[in-house]
Amino acid sequence: MSDRLTSLTHRDADWAGLRVVVTGLGISGFAAADALLERGARVIVVDAGNGTTEQSERARILGILDADVRLGPEHVTDLPQYADGQVDLVVTSPGWRPDQPVLAAAASHGIPIWGEVELAWRMRPATGAAPWLTVTGTNGKTTTVQMLEAILRADGLRALAVGNVGTPIIEALLDPEPYDVLAVELSSFQLHWSESISAMASCVLNVAPDHLDWHGGEAAYAASKAKIYERTQVACVYNVDDPATEAMVEEADVVEGCRAIGFTLGTPDLSMLGVVEDVLADRAFVAERKTSAAELGTLRDLTWGDLTGGSDTAPPPHLVADALAAAALARAYGVSTAAVQRGLRDFRPAEHRITEVGQIDGVRFVDDSKATNPHAAAASLRAYESIVWVAGGQLKGAEVDALVADAADRLRGAVLMGQDRDQIAAALGRHAPDVPVIKVPSGHTTDVTGVMDEAIEAALTLARPGDVVLLAPAAASLDMFDNYGVRGELFTESVRRRAGGAIS
Template identity: 70%
Template sequence: MTAGSTDRLERLTHREADWAGLRVLVAGLGVSGFAAADALLERGAHVVVVDGSSSDSTPEMAERARILEILDAELRFGPEHVAGMPSDPVDLVVTSPGWAPTQPLLAAAAQAGVAIWGEVELAWRMRPLEGAAPWLTVTGTNGKTTTVQMLTSILRAAGKRAISAGNVGTPILEAIMDPEPFDAIAVELSSFQLHWSDSIRPQASVCLNVAPDHVDWHGSYDDYLAAKGKVYNNTQVACIYNVDDPQTERLVEEADVQEGCRAVGFTLGTPAPSMLGIVGEVLADRAFVEQRRHAAAELASIEDLRGDAPDVAPHLVANALAAAALARAHGVEAGAVREGLRAFRPEAHRIAYVATLDEVRYIDDSKATNPHAAAASLTAYEHVVWIAGGLLKGADVDDLVRSAAPSLRGVVLIGRDRATLAEALARHAPDVPVVDVAETDTGTMDRVVSQASSLAQPGDVVLLAPAAASMDMFVNYGARGDAFAEAVLRRVASGE
């Protein structure tokens, strides 16, 4: 890349800048790659899209390719096109978030000095010059989607035109290019997206928690932690951190923020000044009130978070506090926080109540795809029959099993890496009954639920919180959760 190309990219800070003729290679034709190519073509850039699969690998891929061809993009499909940089000149590479820095094309681009942006970086630079909606950004190992959707519900209760975008729901570029401007955008950011982003200046930001995850993609836990910490860079009003996870406070301390930006903590304990927390059964704000040393604003009650569920998990309360802090940083009144949290309903497979049979509750938290998420789910209940296992992706489960042991009534293990969990249970919970289910056929979940039910006592919870990915047995975590819920409901219908 030439010095002229570098200077030109530095000037691309809004959609009215001169994008015409910019030579852009878009890596990957997934949802975000399509949105990036579409936005760039609209601004007059010359776009080449490369993807290692074939153009008709899925109906969605074929449709995206057809549309981009009509818009005059150049499309190159096949593994040979992602094995390195093309011979024709390129000013910029825009990568899909799943592509790791070690991917050969991206590694070659970096070696050649070609700038690499993620679609989030591109979206920030595609905002309008005037009247751009502020971004309220959320990252964390777990809880991102729930927090972003809670925040959007609060913003809408305050009368704002708001949307959830980024790693959840709408691609961020679609939100940015919407012809009707938003008042605020709640942006979920994965560590992958943050790795490829540098220019974002959020109004307020939060890292909910940090635990080892995606280390294979980032190369080390330190690199993963650094990527998460980028959520705080350039924040204007408030960096929200988790008092109960000191790593997040350290990330705030290390961030380069805008002058006047505040650090605001959230805690499940009693809040100190400049924090949000719990007083009795009330979510209280001692950060965004005038007399925060001596007063607090009541935002909501824990009961307001219940929705259709029989109880409220602690990590759901923590997510609500984080969402409330972001909304308050945006200027939302306390009453709208309560209304938004009351209106919120979590997505499927996130601490989802399924049914009660013989005084035993069945809870689907199939979204708990890593040990950190499973630990949060397990701490919500006093006595648990735990359904766990799947693809651990090399994750260490010893701390999880050690902390969960006192609450375990029994464990039913499924999936490819169940032996790793069995070994940890033998070390840290030797007296807990363990059932190993080796089958992986479509009827497996009926046996799993039957075994779990036999271990449960009245008042217990049978909890699907696998601590592992699902692809060894199911298409995704949603299919795993659906199979569990269907097996439970069949058992309820039979009256067993």
């Protein structure tokens, strides 16, 4: 069967009769199962869920298409079997860990395991497939691919941000109207299960400890990130200020002629993009790069009104870095400098990413609920001078001492919530002992709206006019909230209620 799987390199290959197990009935699992069924594969889908409304509807649709859908925890304790032979392939959703019993059983039997991104790559058309511009990193992935999408569209291209950002890649690939190019966000989970992707240009924005509980350690996590550079065709984009990303490029097995392109917040050297005074400058994709640079825009192009604190406020450094990375990927594809500037001007950050939600008594409130790890929170904390920090949740095995030590001189106070609040409090005690800390809830347990209301009240007791109350949790949200978006929405709603419905 391995020879047959090797031949499955495009959507018109012979997928008929392939015995596949798809793990997970989320958005990506559904898209994978649907694509396989459409090409004649036989599909068993397993998921531990007992059938939410969305799961039930997906299961109903897949059942109509002759999938065997098995919901419930009893179906994910071992690899399901086909009556007429062994499973040929397992396609897994990104959240499933390698030690999950179904995946562990597949591995022990030598059955190949693909992620849904690997399947998507192999579902491209045989000719004329849209190139992929891929992005990973501990922090900033979604912002970067959305900036990249805006830049590509500003150049008149039919482009879409896909992958970990929301839209399954396979869904975009099977769209009746083909895309010119895809901006692909890839998580470490997705990269772990990938083996043949060959992007036109690829980028690791940064690397810091995250998801250590899933990967089993920092080295394994970084190795998954580094896979994005393998087989890159035109440009491997790395962060000059994060040497680990350059080392990944140096170790990667790329297509001959692929270039290493750096981005930096400082003055760019040869084959880099960077900042000269307030100008975003390209010394990589210009003919006379040894002696000159092309202007891609200015820092003012990265200020989007109230979303970043106003047009007179300098953009946070991490947003500048994300813009430079997006510009490098777009330029590798051949986008014009004018389109880069237009795209950056037109871009708007996603919700819950450095979004100013209002002011109360001269105190600004900023929602960065998407800062779900210490590295992301550090970038957010560096953007402001005097902060009441709202943090906590699931740290996923990450340490916060370096984060707290770096931010200590900017902290007016801290309000901590969630499962690992005591770990953050202990780090504050070690590195910022003079910073007052309030832990919430003081009585709420399951009332998350009450918890957030209490957090806002606590923050206001610590803040002074001119301060920023910053929700940058440094942790995942699932201990208390459905997702980081819900956490950010509750923060915003609580601020609005406290202000009497009128946000100044």
